[in-house]
Amino acid sequence: MSNLCPAEQAVAADLVSARFRIGMKRGYWREVSYAFPILVISVAAVEPDGNSSEYFFRFELTEFPGTAPDVRIWDSETDALLAFDKRPKGSHRVTEAFKSWGNETVYRPWDRAAGAHGNWTTSYPDLAWNARRDLAFILEDLYGLLTSNVTARSSRQAA
Amino acid sequence: MQNTEQGRNEMEILVEGEGLAEIEAIRIPVGSAASEIVAAVAVKGGFPVEGAFLFVEDCDEPIDLAIVVVNEEASGKVHHVHRARKIEVEVFYQGRRIEKQFAPSARIQRVLDWAAGSTGFRIDPAIAPEMELALHGQTKALPKSAHIGRYVRHPHCELAFDLIRGIVPNGAAR
Numbered sequence: 001m002s003n004l005c006p007a008e009q010a011v012a013a014d015l016v017s018a019r020f021r022i023g024m025k026r027g028y029w030r031e032v033s034y035a036f037p038i039l040v041i042s043v044a045a046v047e048p049d050g051n052s053s054e055y056f057f058r059f060e061l062t063e064f065p066g067t068a069p070d071v072r073i074w075d076s077e078t079d080a081l082l083a084f085d086k087r088p089k090g091s092h093r094v095t096e097a098f099k100s101w102g103n104e105t106v107y108r109p110w111d112r113a114a115g116a117h118g119n120w121t122t123s124y125p126d127l128a129w130n131a132r133r134d135l136a137f138i139l140e141d142l143y144g145l146l147t148s149n150v151t152a153r154s155s156r157q158a159a
Numbered sequence: 160m161q162n163t164e165q166g167r168n169e170m171e172i173l174v175e176g177e178g179l180a181e182i183e184a185i186r187i188p189v190g191s192a193a194s195e196i197v198a199a200v201a202v203k204g205g206f207p208v209e210g211a212f213l214f215v216e217d218c219d220e221p222i223d224l225a226i227v228v229v230n231e232e233a234s235g236k237v238h239h240v241h242r243a244r245k246i247e248v249e250v251f252y253q254g255r256r257i258e259k260q261f262a263p264s265a266r267i268q269r270v271l272d273w274a275a276g277s278t279g280f281r282i283d284p285a286i287a288p289e290m291e292l293a294l295h296g297q298t299k300a301l302p303k304s305a306h307i308g309r310y311v312r313h314p315h316c317e318l319a320f321d322l323i324r325g326i327v328p329n330g331a332a333r
Contacts, residue, residue, distance in 0.1 A: 018184045022173055025235055091288035093327045109328055124328055126299050144303055148288035151275055
């Protein structure tokens with residue numbers, strides 16, 4: 001019988017799921033460290049100048065998946081919140097997601113603190129967290145935001 | 160490459176295709192012909208293998224089903240199985256419409272780049288990163304890594320999108 005708590009079991013299942021592994025295999029994200037309830041994952045990015053980069057995210061996963069993850073953009077070298085001037089650049093959608101705000105988590109409806117304010121669960125059901133979501137759901141959204149500069153470059157090169 | 164309980168070597172192949180809601184991983188024996196991928200996806204997608212094509216992601220032409228799948232080459236690539244060889248794509252934006260043919264293995268990102276670019280709607284680079292594609296008449300942004308073939312079921316070979324501005328959640332409810 002497993003000694004893991006239900007949340008730890010759920011995280012373990014997510015980390016070996018096909019959706020999570022496929023993201024790693026495609027180079028969209030990689031697991032950096034994990035000691036329940038803290039998981040650090042790196043997500044690939046494209047900067048406004050077209051160069052590839054990556055950003056780290058710290059997931060706090062207590063009571064996962066019944067409770068939404070608390071997700072913060074992280075500095076892996078200092079093991080602290082990433083300084084504002086080092087955060088992703090790009091469109092308003094990108095800067096808004098990674099802005100500095102009261103709870104200092106990623107400002108998206110699936111985040112524990114962000115999702116709990118502004119009636120976001122009902123306002124943005126496609127992005128809100130629920131217990132049927134998985135870690136790949138969040139990572140796909142982060143990857144989409146962090147690589148959105150690709151579309152700007154396509155448009156600029158073509159213009 | 161892994162040894163299975165049956166004692167034979169297998170390799171994992173990432174696939175999308177007709178009838179599949181999202182990307183999946185399948186396992187086929189090492190040394191298999193590409194037709195093995197088609198057979199596995201056809202079972203999952205619920206269609207006959209006859210007449211089905213196998214593509215590599217974002218490649219316009221299907222690959223020869225007789226070739227042997229080499230693990231080192233297939234690993235990390237996403238394959239696509241579909242009975243349509245081409246899909247007629249149309250995109251709508253602010254009362255205008257553009258159209259182009261794509262293979263079913265084209266990613267949403269590739270269609271989006273075309274639609275936002277100079278041969279498309281010439282979207283201002285400042286707002287281009289905020290643009291998304293939704294199925295025509297809907298508002299939910301589609302995942303950019305998804306292959307367009309997952310939204311088309313043979314014998315249909317047409318697909319319509321709307322170019323939309325992605326949601327930027329803010330503190331106030333919409």
